[in-house]
Amino acid sequence: MVGIARFELVLWGLSLLFQVTLVTYLFATRKWRHYPGLSFYLLVNVLQSVFLYYCYARWGFLSIPAKRAAWASQIPVLGMRAWAVLDLSRVLLKPYSGIWGLAWRILALLGSALVLGSLLTAGRGWQQIVPNLNVSLEWTTVCMIVALFVFARNYEIEPSLAIRWLALGFLLYSSFAILNHTVLRHWLARYWVAWNVFGTLSFLASVCLWWSAAFQPVEELQRASMLPRDIYHVLTPEINLRLRSLNERLLRLFNAEAKQP
Amino acid sequence: MNLLFLLPVFLLVGALLVLFWWAARSRRNAPGQFQQSAAGLEESGRRHVTHCAQIRQALSRADFEYLSAAGGRELARKVRRERRRIAVAYVAALRGDFYRLVRLGKMIAKLSPEVVALKEFERLTLSAQFLWRSRMVQARLLLGMAALPQLVAVSDLVSLLGVRIEAALKELGERAAAAVETPHPSIGAA
Numbered sequence: 209m210v211g212i213a214r215f216e217l218v219l220w221g222l223s224l225l226f227q228v229t230l231v232t233y234l235f236a237t238r239k240w241r242h243y244p245g246l247s248f249y250l251l252v253n254v255l256q257s258v259f260l261y262y263c264y265a266r267w268g269f270l271s272i273p274a275k276r277a278a279w280a281s282q283i284p285v286l287g288m289r290a291w292a293v294l295d296l297s298r299v300l301l302k303p304y305s306g307i308w309g310l311a312w313r314i315l316a317l318l319g320s321a322l323v324l325g326s327l328l329t330a331g332r333g334w335q336q337i338v339p340n341l342n343v344s345l346e347w348t349t350v351c352m353i354v355a356l357f358v359f360a361r362n363y364e365i366e367p368s369l370a371i372r373w374l375a376l377g378f379l380l381y382s383s384f385a386i387l388n389h390t391v392l393r394h395w396l397a398r399y400w401v402a403w404n405v406f407g408t409l410s411f412l413a414s415v416c417l418w419w420s421a422a423f424q425p426v427e428e429l430q431r432a433s434m435l436p437r438d439i440y441h442v443l444t445p446e447i448n449l450r451l452r453s454l455n456e457r458l459l460r461l462f463n464a465e466a467k468q469p
Numbered sequence: 470m471n472l473l474f475l476l477p478v479f480l481l482v483g484a485l486l487v488l489f490w491w492a493a494r495s496r497r498n499a500p501g502q503f504q505q506s507a508a509g510l511e512e513s514g515r516r517h518v519t520h521c522a523q524i525r526q527a528l529s530r531a532d533f534e535y536l537s538a539a540g541g542r543e544l545a546r547k548v549r550r551e552r553r554r555i556a557v558a559y560v561a562a563l564r565g566d567f568y569r570l571v572r573l574g575k576m577i578a579k580l581s582p583e584v585v586a587l588k589e590f591e592r593l594t595l596s597a598q599f600l601w602r603s604r605m606v607q608a609r610l611l612l613g614m615a616a617l618p619q620l621v622a623v624s625d626l627v628s629l630l631g632v633r634i635e636a637a638l639k640e641l642g643e644r645a646a647a648a649v650e651t652p653h654p655s656i657g658a659a
Contacts, residue, residue: 306584357492440581
């Protein structure tokens with residue numbers, strides 16, 4: 209194909225091969241039912257690669273129609289990635305129904321705020337909107353994953369190794385995309401060839417991490433045994449009241465000290 | 470070539486990655502953490518009740534004034550240093566009790582079929598406030614700016630807290646024991 213360096217083409221092919229084998233493995237072993245978000249995200253990614261290959265072969269790598277087709281094909285991919293990240297939250301927190309009920313509201317609020325911010329700051333014109341929106345959504349992915357794990361840590365929920373690998377894969381790719389885009393914006397002319405190579409390399413690394421996650425043994429998602437409903441409603445206000453009293457006493461102590469000469 | 474424009478983005482991404490690493494690293498919690506947390510609180514309640522009188526004695530102004538008058542300046546200095554050491558350790562112990570209580574609250578929330586966002590948020594803000602205040606009190610004690618006898622007011626509250634919650638926990642423990650002693654569902658789950 210005209211305009212693509214051989215090395216980049218090899219990387220692209222390698223990435224496609226890894227994705228196809230991983231998707232085949234997930235569907236053949238029925239593990240896709242445990243990771244539906246990741247499985248369909250990778251499937252859409254493979255379809256995007258086939259579509260792009262056709263576009264580049266037809267119009268050339270550097271042509272305007274190919275460029276537009278490439279950015280437009282990012283929309284379903286980003287949608288599937290958002291689903292994959294939400295699916296990760298489900299796998300991690302769903303066994304704890306109370307916590308999950310709180311977490312999905314917080315994550316949805318955070319995600320909506322970040323996406324809204326992305327839309328408002330995306331700029332004007334096709335050339336600006338899609339790349340800016342793309343990088344803003346990478347920021348959203350990173351913030352959502354970090355918020356999810358901080359939330360889980362707060363409630364002492366231990367993520368399995370597979371969940372950690374999955375999250376790390378998304379985090380690695382999105383973080384790298386943010387850094388790559390920042391550099392690209394300032395050295396557009398000199399950097400754009402390297403930008404594609406680095407992007408593909410980081411994605412390849414992420415696919416390897418997802419491979420590791422897919423090979424972990426899986427168990428059926430089971431709901432944790434819950435306490436009776438009234439215990440939370442009786443004891444939590446009691447505990448909070450005592451925490452507040454302790455805090456107020458400490459504040460009074462602190463204020464009394466502050467008033468001393 | 471000016472690379473400064475890259476710095477904020479690199480720092481922010483780096484900070485988020487460090488936060489992820491901190492949150493995702495293994496903690497190797499044993500099953501039955503609920504009982505551990507509850508037992509720790511009961512234990513500390515008993516400890517406070519047992520040692521409250523000694524701590525009150527150690528921090529009392531009358532005791533200090535008597536020792537200063539009877540033993541001279543050198544002894545007064547030694548006593549003041551010792552009292553400060555006790556007070557600093559005591560604030561640290563109070564913090565430990567506070568966090569055991571916070572942990573118990575989290576465990577209850579984690580194993581409840583529904584939680585209330587406002588209550589969870591309240592506990593989070595109370596924890597942040599307590600951490601800040603107790604550190605400030607500790608710093609003031611270390612700098613010799615704190616009035617030692619006032620700590621007794623806080624110690625009374627913690628003692629009371631430990632004793633009163635013990636009764637509630639006994640009842641809760643019986644009901645919860647069967648529910649909590651199950652394998653951790655997120656380990657190996659997918």
